[in-house]
Amino acid sequence: MKGLPPVLITAIVLVAGFALCAVQFPNIASTRVVGNLLTDNAFLGIVATGMTFVIISGGIDLSVGSVIGFTTVFVALAIERWGVPPLLAFVAILALSAAFGAAMGAVIHVFDLPPFIVTLAGMFLARGASFLLSTESVPITAPVYSTVSDFALRMPGGGRLTAIAIIMLVIVIGGALLLHLTRFGANVYALGGSRATASLMGVAVGKMTVKIYMLSSLLAGIAGIVFSFYTSAGYSLSAVGVELDTIAAVVIGGTLLTGGQGSVIGTFLGVLIQGLIQTYINFDGTLSSWWTKIATGVLLFAFIALQQGLVALARRPAAKRAGAAT
Amino acid sequence: MTALLPRRGLAQILALIVILAVDRIVSPQFFDLRLQDGRLFGSLIDVLNRGTPVALLSLGMVLVIATRGIDLSVGAVMAISGAIAASLADTHSLAVVLAAALGAGLICGLWNGFLVAVLGMQPIVATLILMVAGRGIAQLITEGRIVTFSSPDLVWLGNGAVLGVPMPVAIALGMLILTGAVVRGSALGLLIEATGGNARASELAGVGTRAMILAVYVWCGICAALAGVIAAADIMGADANNAGLWLELDAILAVVIGGTSLFGGRFSLVLAVLGALIIQTMNTGILLSGYPPEFNLLVKAVVVMTVLLLQSPKFSGIAGIAARLRRSKA
Numbered sequence: 155m156k157g158l159p160p161v162l163i164t165a166i167v168l169v170a171g172f173a174l175c176a177v178q179f180p181n182i183a184s185t186r187v188v189g190n191l192l193t194d195n196a197f198l199g200i201v202a203t204g205m206t207f208v209i210i211s212g213g214i215d216l217s218v219g220s221v222i223g224f225t226t227v228f229v230a231l232a233i234e235r236w237g238v239p240p241l242l243a244f245v246a247i248l249a250l251s252a253a254f255g256a257a258m259g260a261v262i263h264v265f266d267l268p269p270f271i272v273t274l275a276g277m278f279l280a281r282g283a284s285f286l287l288s289t290e291s292v293p294i295t296a297p298v299y300s301t302v303s304d305f306a307l308r309m310p311g312g313g314r315l316t317a318i319a320i321i322m323l324v325i326v327i328g329g330a331l332l333l334h335l336t337r338f339g340a341n342v343y344a345l346g347g348s349r350a351t352a353s354l355m356g357v358a359v360g361k362m363t364v365k366i367y368m369l370s371s372l373l374a375g376i377a378g379i380v381f382s383f384y385t386s387a388g389y390s391l392s393a394v395g396v397e398l399d400t401i402a403a404v405v406i407g408g409t410l411l412t413g414g415q416g417s418v419i420g421t422f423l424g425v426l427i428q429g430l431i432q433t434y435i436n437f438d439g440t441l442s443s444w445w446t447k448i449a450t451g452v453l454l455f456a457f458i459a460l461q462q463g464l465v466a467l468a469r470r471p472a473a474k475r476a477g478a479a480t
Numbered sequence: 481m482t483a484l485l486p487r488r489g490l491a492q493i494l495a496l497i498v499i500l501a502v503d504r505i506v507s508p509q510f511f512d513l514r515l516q517d518g519r520l521f522g523s524l525i526d527v528l529n530r531g532t533p534v535a536l537l538s539l540g541m542v543l544v545i546a547t548r549g550i551d552l553s554v555g556a557v558m559a560i561s562g563a564i565a566a567s568l569a570d571t572h573s574l575a576v577v578l579a580a581a582l583g584a585g586l587i588c589g590l591w592n593g594f595l596v597a598v599l600g601m602q603p604i605v606a607t608l609i610l611m612v613a614g615r616g617i618a619q620l621i622t623e624g625r626i627v628t629f630s631s632p633d634l635v636w637l638g639n640g641a642v643l644g645v646p647m648p649v650a651i652a653l654g655m656l657i658l659t660g661a662v663v664r665g666s667a668l669g670l671l672i673e674a675t676g677g678n679a680r681a682s683e684l685a686g687v688g689t690r691a692m693i694l695a696v697y698v699w700c701g702i703c704a705a706l707a708g709v710i711a712a713a714d715i716m717g718a719d720a721n722n723a724g725l726w727l728e729l730d731a732i733l734a735v736v737i738g739g740t741s742l743f744g745g746r747f748s749l750v751l752a753v754l755g756a757l758i759i760q761t762m763n764t765g766i767l768l769s770g771y772p773p774e775f776n777l778l779v780k781a782v783v784v785m786t787v788l789l790l791q792s793p794k795f796s797g798i799a800g801i802a803a804r805l806r807r808s809k810a
Contacts, residue, residue: 214604261785265788265789267788268742268743270550270604270742271732271736271742271784271788272788274729274732274733274784275781275784275785275788276781277729278777278778278780278781278784279777279778279781281777282774282775282776282777282778282779282780282781283778285772285774285777286774286775286778289772289774398608398611398612401608402608402612405605405608411602411604411605412602442619442623442624443619443624444615444616444617444619444620444624444720445616446616447612447613447615447616447619448613448616448617448620450612450613451609451610451612451613451614451616452613454605454608454609454612454613455595455609458601458605458606458609459599459601462599462600462601466600
């Protein structure tokens, strides 16, 4: 790669954005705000880590928002109505979501179907299942929840690094290590580069596809548990549309949607940029919430156009390919 | 004009008949029709009427998918055009309202088409931008409120009737005939399919692939805008938050159920609209049956998976081998 890598550009945008916000509202540059930023976006960071793997491998996972919704309802009902110990409920839901992802991956590979439409069906299925469990919000009063919500590491300047923020940071670091240092990670890049080449190189394409979607759904399950800690409730309509925020974060983080290129750290920065926009709008007070959407859209466009430019520069001598595959 | 109703529509027609039969069992008066105040009423008409927005969306979507693209922004475009129509309705004539709303759809389509055809972006990402930002723009237009109107002209568009047929259904039918006449009455449909089949080969063969791609996204935007106006006229107001929400998924579903492959290269307008009707017949059936509407999503998921598996080349390969084995045994 010649010139600036996309991750660096994302980092520069984040720092510049933060500096701009800090000039206008000096209070933003405090550990309190940063701590809240991490806490508020903990579930997004976790689920975006999984999505990064899927997108680098050349796929997409639209079901993650629904899996989060299903998880919150399942956990709430299991603990409050069925009297299951919280830890057991967590293990059960994580096994269930991993199996769900594995099933989607298997269908995608065995029947050679587009991931877009398979995970779309998965999205309907998981959301429908959570509606079936309960359509009302179920509050969670288990003592574990208040213990976890109260737990926080004090940062200098009065900021609180909450338990769910710590979980997110651990998963982001773990995901980065898995992607960049292991054979599994290398295979993910190989798949995204070219399925046929990867297969000829001896990558077990089928097994990899199943594992990647399993990882994504598993992380969506963890994100769901974190979300239930965040809201202390389970609600079947929670996290509607999160798949879009997640994909946006991954793209802003410099991952190519065509696959083969990207990083978990970039995704993490992308999540923080989205959080920063939200924080800025909250601080401003006069801007309405819809500006978040417009700003995210503009950022998305800027980043994709930038990537497009970088790719075009890198490939200039090669024959230009008209029309992109979905 | 064999192209309009190809032989491969059999599965979809059978599926629709089966679902209609189930609806008839669930609700005995399902096929009853009555004429009142010059307009037909009944469950069947209700299915057609409510199916109109998705049918209109699928008309544009099927052409986009035929070029190997996808348009995620149609729901947001519906919200934008609905917001424009609702805010202008009480102060401007119907012609101005329609021109402004459809013009907005055209601009949205141009934007998507520009990103895909000229900048060469992947269709999913290119249209994701407008999907995210579009709803924000719609809220900007309505200033976050639900804008209501009482202009009889626009209301008539949603609730009126011509020759007993509800206006939305008549509009959708008109659009189907218009689109069919344009793409199948000329070589345009073939060129669109060529673009989706192999863009590079088509370009070398002299097809203006960029123009084709631009044109289908523009048409998709206009169809979505029309759907947005009808949806707004139906409820006499525009809700930027919920108008057309998730309808892009239903539209894609309708196209896929209609047998158009997401890999482009082949399409059928009639079957896409039939797909939209299948979805709506299912929705109405579940409502009539008294089951909670939450079942909707589950049933939809099962239907999509079934249709997908039946279309999968691998699956038909397995089925083909099984059939050959049986034949060789006999």
